[in-house]
Amino acid sequence: MNITLLDRRFVPTVLVILALCPWTTQICNAADNSSEVTGWENISDLLVTAVTKTGIPIPWPGNTAGVAVDRTTGTLYVDVCNVGLWQSPDHGQTFRQVAEGQISGRCEFGYALNCDPASSRMACLLLDGKCGMTLNGGRTWKLLAPMGRNWEYGAVDWSDPQARAIFADRHESGVWRMTTNLAGALPGTAVGSH
Numbered sequence: 556m557n558i559t560l561l562d563r564r565f566v567p568t569v570l571v572i573l574a575l576c577p578w579t580t581q582i583c584n585a586a587d588n589s590s591e592v593t594g595w596e597n598i599s600d601l602l603v604t605a606v607t608k609t610g611i612p613i614p615w616p617g618n619t620a621g622v623a624v625d626r627t628t629g630t631l632y633v634d635v636c637n638v639g640l641w642q643s644p645d646h647g648q649t650f651r652q653v654a655e656g657q658i659s660g661r662c663e664f665g666y667a668l669n670c671d672p673a674s675s676r677m678a679c680l681l682l683d684g685k686c687g688m689t690l691n692g693g694r695t696w697k698l699l700a701p702m703g704r705n706w707e708y709g710a711v712d713w714s715d716p717q718a719r720a721i722f723a724d725r726h727e728s729g730v731w732r733m734t735t736n737l738a739g740a741l742p743g744t745a746v747g748s749h
Contacts, residue, residue, distance in 0.1 A: 564721065580587055598647030599633060605650075606635055613638055621662025625675050628692065632668055632677070636661040637684055640668075654696040660684020663707040663726070671713040680706035680723045690718060 599619045607723040609615060614637040621634030622730045631643040633650065640658045641650040659683025662668060675692030678699075686706060702725060709723030719734040 598643075600649075602633060603635065603642060604652050606638060611638055616661070619669050621681075623668035623670050623677065625670055625677070626672050626694065627675055627699055630692070632670075632673070634662050634668065634679075634681065640679060653693045654679075654687060654689075657696055658685055658687050659697055660686065660705060666708040666710065667706070670708055671711070673713065673716075676711075676713065677720060678709065678711045678718070678721060680709035680721070682707055682726055688718065688721075697735075699744075701737070702730070702731070 558599050584667075603613065603618050613635060617636055619633050620636045621632075623632045624630065625632070625658075631646055632653075633641045633643070633647075635641060637659055639652050639656050640654055642653045643650045658679045658681070660683050662746070663682045667680050667682070669680060671677065676690045677693070678686075678687070678688040680686050680699075683704050685701070687696045688699065688711075688716040689696050699721070704726040707721075707726055709721055711718050712720040717735075721735065723731055723733065725731050
């Protein structure tokens with residue numbers, strides 16, 4: 556059987572392979588190495604370089620694995636794989652680590668960093684790390700109770716001011732519901748029941 560990249564049956568597989576290969580970025584950069592041509596500008600390389608210069612290794616798969624924007628403030632959040640969550644108030648010009656390094660892991664899918672569309676609340680439902688949420692734009696964070704390798708992505712009932720209901724897909728183990736009482740939790744304390 557002959558396989559071509561134009562064969563529709565294999566396009567998703569080819570895209571996944573390309574997305575997972577570390578040299579994909581180099582190929583893309585070589586093909587269109589100018590933001591003037593594409594309109595895209597890499598803003599994570601400076602952050603990753605700054606993190607590694609501190610001596611902190613970025614475990615597999617390396618680099619960054621998640622991005623979200625607070626719709627109400629424009630604040631950018633970037634997940635550095637298994638190291639922590641960074642915040643940028645100026646669209647990637649500067650970054651600072653948030654959650655005192657308590658949030659770690661990697662975003663497996665887009666809704667791993669789940670932002671409330673109407674306020675600055677956010678849940679971080681990460682794989683292979685510590686999960687948590689903020690109800691006040693990142694000023695304080697609460698850890699969520701761990702569950703094995705944790706979550707691939709999730710959804711929060713943002714209609715509740717305390718965001719007490721979280722639904723998440725546990726890594727290769729189905730969808731789960733967590734009910735939380737974040738109001739009574741101490742900083743750094745795992746909250747929730749499954």
